[in-house]
Amino acid sequence: MNPMAVQCRDLHKTFGVGEDAVKVLRGVDFTVPRGEMTFLVGPSGCGKTTLLSVIAGLLNPTGGDLEVLGVPLASLRGGTAVEFRRKNLGFVFQQFNLLPALTAAENAAVPLLAAGWKRKAAVEKAESVLADLGLASRCRAMPNQLSGGQQQRVAFARALIHEPHLIVCDEPTSALDAETGHHVMELLRQAAVRPERAVLVVTHDSRIFPFADRIAHMNDGRVEKIETQSGGPTC
Ligand SMILES: Nc1ncnc2c1ncn2[C@@H]1O[C@H](COP(=O)(O)OP(=O)(O)OP(=O)(O)O)[C@@H](O)[C@H]1O
Numbered sequence: 001m002n003p004m005a006v007q008c009r010d011l012h013k014t015f016g017v018g019e020d021a022v023k024v025l026r027g028v029d030f031t032v033p034r035g036e037m038t039f040l041v042g043p044s045g046c047g048k049t050t051l052l053s054v055i056a057g058l059l060n061p062t063g064g065d066l067e068v069l070g071v072p073l074a075s076l077r078g079g080t081a082v083e084f085r086r087k088n089l090g091f092v093f094q095q096f097n098l099l100p101a102l103t104a105a106e107n108a109a110v111p112l113l114a115a116g117w118k119r120k121a122a123v124e125k126a127e128s129v130l131a132d133l134g135l136a137s138r139c140r141a142m143p144n145q146l147s148g149g150q151q152q153r154v155a156f157a158r159a160l161i162h163e164p165h166l167i168v169c170d171e172p173t174s175a176l177d178a179e180t181g182h183h184v185m186e187l188l189r190q191a192a193v194r195p196e197r198a199v200l201v202v203t204h205d206s207r208i209f210p211f212a213d214r215i216a217h218m219n220d221g222r223v224e225k226i227e228t229q230s231g232g233p234t235c
């Protein structure tokens with residue numbers, strides 16, 4: 001097994017062409033080891049969400065090499081790429097992207113339903129994951145009946161439920177109070193500290209920095225420095 005969940009070499013992403021071209025990723029060299037939690041930090045507009053989206057296969061890079069879980073993403077086409085993402089990746093976005101017509105439990109169950117689970121079993125599993133996140137009593141609520149923090153926890157449940165090997169999160173605690181943020185990061189750590197798994201978190205929230213095993217600092221389209229938290233997380 002490749003010890004790196006993500007390997008980027010000289011990764012580039014440019015939006016637009018000609019005079020309108022915006023060079024957002026300008027040669028990113030970056031690795032995310034398995035069995036750890038890696039944070040990606042840096043000033044607004046430096047390219048964090050863009051890098052996360054490229055790593056997650058939601059945007060195509062314009063140059064460079066990218067391997068995710070040992071697979072060169074450029075080698076995957078169409079349906080194979082979708083299948084790879086569905087099986088191996090979990091996402092938490094700042095905008096929770098919940099489906100408004102589904103209950104909390106049904107939203108959390110989506111990855112299992114997509115993998116062919118029977119509805120009843122998928123929803124039961126979703127209810128147990130939501131209970132772990134403190135939402136046992138809200139399983140049947142619709143997204144518009146939930147607070148921002150509750151919606152974010154449903155998004156966490158959806159990201160974790162199929163036990164993906166790479167979980168990517170963009171500002172996952174921005175809608176959460178300190179205590180709930182701490183709790184969901186603990187859950188993420190439990191998911192991450194397995195030899196085969198990795199979590200990559202983009203965040204501005206310095207309250208959760210102690211959860212990181214390493215912190216990658218991004219600036220102006222490049223990863224400039226990687227800091228390893230000596231002695232491991234203190235939380
Ligand atoms: N589709 C797009 N077309 C053109 N420019 C884009 C596009 N998406 C992002 N950008 C630009 O790329 C730059 C980096 O954006 P990105 O969202 O990756 O930043 P970020 O580091 O996540 O910032 P923040 O911390 O504010 O979320 C910004 O200048 C943004 O305007």
Ligand SMILES: [Mg+2]
Nearest residue numbers: 048049050170
């Ligand atoms: Mg962003």
